[in-house]
Amino acid sequence: MTDLDVNPEGAHLPLEPRAGHTSRGRLERVLRRGEFAVTAELNPPDSADPQDVYDRAAVFDGWVDAINAVDASGANCHMSSVGICALLTRMGYAVVMQVACRDRNRIAIQGDVLGAAAMGVANVLCLTGDGVQAGDQPGAVPVFDLDSMSLLETVRIMREEQRFLSGRKITSPPHVFIGAAANPFSPPFDFRPLRLAKKIEAGAQFVQTQYCFDVPMFEDYMRRVRDLGLHERCFILVGVGPLASARAARWIRTNVPGIHIPDAVIARLEGAENQRREGKNICVEIIQQCREIAGVAGVHVMAYRQEELVAEIVHETGVLKGRRPWQRLATPGDAMVAERLQAVLSEEAVTPTAAAAEAVAQALEADSPKEPGTPVS
Numbered sequence: 001m002t003d004l005d006v007n008p009e010g011a012h013l014p015l016e017p018r019a020g021h022t023s024r025g026r027l028e029r030v031l032r033r034g035e036f037a038v039t040a041e042l043n044p045p046d047s048a049d050p051q052d053v054y055d056r057a058a059v060f061d062g063w064v065d066a067i068n069a070v071d072a073s074g075a076n077c078h079m080s081s082v083g084i085c086a087l088l089t090r091m092g093y094a095v096v097m098q099v100a101c102r103d104r105n106r107i108a109i110q111g112d113v114l115g116a117a118a119m120g121v122a123n124v125l126c127l128t129g130d131g132v133q134a135g136d137q138p139g140a141v142p143v144f145d146l147d148s149m150s151l152l153e154t155v156r157i158m159r160e161e162q163r164f165l166s167g168r169k170i171t172s173p174p175h176v177f178i179g180a181a182a183n184p185f186s187p188p189f190d191f192r193p194l195r196l197a198k199k200i201e202a203g204a205q206f207v208q209t210q211y212c213f214d215v216p217m218f219e220d221y222m223r224r225v226r227d228l229g230l231h232e233r234c235f236i237l238v239g240v241g242p243l244a245s246a247r248a249a250r251w252i253r254t255n256v257p258g259i260h261i262p263d264a265v266i267a268r269l270e271g272a273e274n275q276r277r278e279g280k281n282i283c284v285e286i287i288q289q290c291r292e293i294a295g296v297a298g299v300h301v302m303a304y305r306q307e308e309l310v311a312e313i314v315h316e317t318g319v320l321k322g323r324r325p326w327q328r329l330a331t332p333g334d335a336m337v338a339e340r341l342q343a344v345l346s347e348e349a350v351t352p353t354a355a356a357a358e359a360v361a362q363a364l365e366a367d368s369p370k371e372p373g374t375p376v377s
């Protein structure tokens with residue numbers, strides 16, 4: 001990290017704008033400097049406690065250039081990406097706000113993009129999103145007013161033309177770095193680089209790919225990407241993650257659409273004494289092989305429910321070459337915030353109890369008209 005990647009007035013404030021940059025974010029700076037970028041996905045909590053988000057972000061401290069806040073991935077409800085971004089930006093973290101088109105229409109999404117940019121979100125990942133049938137509430141009404149392509153275009157229009165899709169003017173545009181997802185491992189393979197080209201045309205400046213467990217297949221994809229010159233128009237971050245066991249790998253392969261795990265990877269996990277450790281080793285090797293592929297600008301680590309391994313994985317790969325991404329340092333205000341939070345939570349715990357009921361009763365009594373002749377105390 002260079003000092004230039006922090007606003008001296010406060011880590012939660014936007015960085016100085018740079019010529020040729022569309023955002024004021026650290027991720028764009030790292031990529032444009034030609035450094036190998038590292039991003040990681042935060043597993044969103046099923047909770048309204050902000051501390052759950054801070055704890056989950058803290059495991060990445062000093063190891064990643066941005067944290068991805070997913071948008072109900074797998075069509076399962078968790079804390080929203082907007083909520084997570086609000087919490088993390090105020091602490092100075094760089095975030096990638098993921099936006100899926102499944103749950104909100106163009107009116108809601110455009111408003112969210114403006115709100116996010118106002119909070120300091122510098123990166124937006126535009127997704128069509130998993131269908132509702134993939135999740136645990138298949139009866140939910142799917143929206144899909146936009147798809148990834150039209151969403152990319154929408155955010156680009158908002159930023160560059162300073163207008164909503166309606167044409168109405170935006171007085172201060174969202175200065176965001178625009179991203180998309182790509183899946184090099186899903187047939188038809190020949191079509192995948194062309195789909196990436198379309199996403200770049202629509203506005204994608206960076207992509208984060210689906211999990212890579214098959215490096216030769218990814219090499220083929222990148223060859224086509226380079227032939228089309230796409231790596232010069234878009235930063236490509238390869239998606240990776242540690243598999244917890246052969247059983248988990250089989251389950252993912254069968255149940256999660258678009259994820260390709262070769263038999264050889266599952267056999268290697270099965271033959272290992274410690275499958276979790278082997279899964280991590282495989283992940284480290286995949287990152288090391290992928291970073292040698294021309295056109296790969298970084299890595300996106302999705303260590304679902306194994307987030308505590310991310311630091312170790314990044315360290316062992318050596319991809320940062322001694323560089324230390326931004327790390328949140330404790331401030332004197334932290335203790336005060338923690339204390340206040342504790343107080344609020346414990347106040348909440350006693351709210352419906354006798355103390356509150358008594359206070360309400362006293363207030364009502366003070367306000368209520370007295371019987372004639374009742375002594376006034």
Ligand SMILES: Cc1cc2nc3c(=O)[nH]c(=O)nc-3n(C[C@H](O)[C@H](O)[C@H](O)COP(=O)(O)OP(=O)(O)OC[C@H]3O[C@@H](n4cnc5c(N)ncnc54)[C@H](O)[C@@H]3O)c2cc1C
Binds near residue numbers: 073099128210259
């Ligand atoms: C890095 C990353 C992060 C993601 N985060 C989220 C998230 O936060 N929330 C969420 O809901 N989903 C998320 N997804 C899942 C993703 O939305 C779906 O996998 C989606 O089908 C493909 O990505 P896209 O949204 O960019 O869709 P697009 O590329 O726009 O594709 C749209 C349509 O193309 C077809 N299609 C594309 N890929 C496939 C495939 N592999 N198999 C079958 N049909 C396909 C489908 O009809 C799909 O609806 C993420 C995926 C990746 C790679």
